Amino acid sequence: MAVDKNLNVLIVDDYKTMLRIVRNLLKQLGFNNVDEATDGSMALQMLRVGNYGLIISDWNMEPMTGLQLLREVRADAKLKDIPFIMVTAESKSENVIAAKQAGVSNYIVKPFNAETLKAKMVSVIGEF
Template sequence: MPAAATINCLIVDDQQTIRSLVRSGLQELGFKNIHEAPDGEEGLRQMLTRQVGLVISDFNMPKLDGLGLLRAVRAHPPIQKTAFIMLTGRADKDLVQRAVQFGVNNYLVKPFTVAVLREKIEAVFGALQ
């Protein structure tokens, strides 16, 4: 059961408002090390240069979408074990199944509450301190 403050997070979303909402929720849960990227390409670049323990990525983004980012992460041994939560505006069964097939740890449907965010993260890491 890790302390939220010890987990480095990366929020990947092309909408600044969503990144801000996720950041605010993570801070409320006790996360301290939170980074942001506006698309999957930048997210992947950041993951290759800094240690990230949790990625919360939107599905629908320009350049490299969330599924592409997930596939790239799972294909690269140094980062392939990184916890990955897909953020989506729709609970599309096909999308969820494809994300599961590529190794997503959990998914979060927008809009969400901080309680649901905690639940999704704790399903991956266990109870947060």
């Protein structure tokens, strides 16, 4: 069964330009219900009141990083099953291992293209 493209997506990045790029790429993929947060703590507040089907988050943010956000999400009974894609310039193997251990659903290294974004989304939410 194809994924409903009306699902709510939360994108998290402290670079406004990056939020804009990801939002545009998601729009081209047919996802128009996209909200934005500029760090982990803001994202967590939005997740606790909203109803999101996918989180796409940067890692390197202050005060709450993407990894901390991921841990908070996985520790929260209401949020723990939301697919979480980390999109980051942190490409060392220890980063990927730490994210995997924290429960990341998939991992995209910057710079990335639309094809990679789509492939990783399909891998965590299914075909669309």
